Amino acid sequence: MTSEKSETDDPQCPMCPAGTLREGTTTLTMERGEATIVFKDVPADVCDTCGEAFVGENVSEEVYEQAEEAIEAGVQFDVRRYNSRPKTAV
Numbered sequence: 152m153t154s155e156k157s158e159t160d161d162p163q164c165p166m167c168p169a170g171t172l173r174e175g176t177t178t179l180t181m182e183r184g185e186a187t188i189v190f191k192d193v194p195a196d197v198c199d200t201c202g203e204a205f206v207g208e209n210v211s212e213e214v215y216e217q218a219e220e221a222i223e224a225g226v227q228f229d230v231r232r233y234n235s236r237p238k239t240a241v
């Protein structure tokens with residue numbers, strides 16, 4: 152195997168050929184009926200060329216759960232900062 156493509160480990164952007172995904176943050180808006188919960192500082196892979204942000208499955212699941220919780224608690228609109236809760240198995 153003579154592969155010399157180890158220039159960078161950064162994944163390529165699926166939206167544009169020139170873009171490279173880099174670690175960054177984005178803002179996610181969850182809408183559920185009349186409730187809107189905005190999450191800022193959500194960790195994501197952000198393209199350095201087109202600016203498209205890709206949120207991982209785990210993170211988006213967690214955002215979704217936190218939004219659900221807030222909505223269940225009666226929140227109609229909220230802007231909050233995402234913070235990942237460490238999953239401690241008890």
Ligand SMILES: [Zn+2]
Binds near residue numbers: 170198199200201
């Ligand atoms: Zn891109």
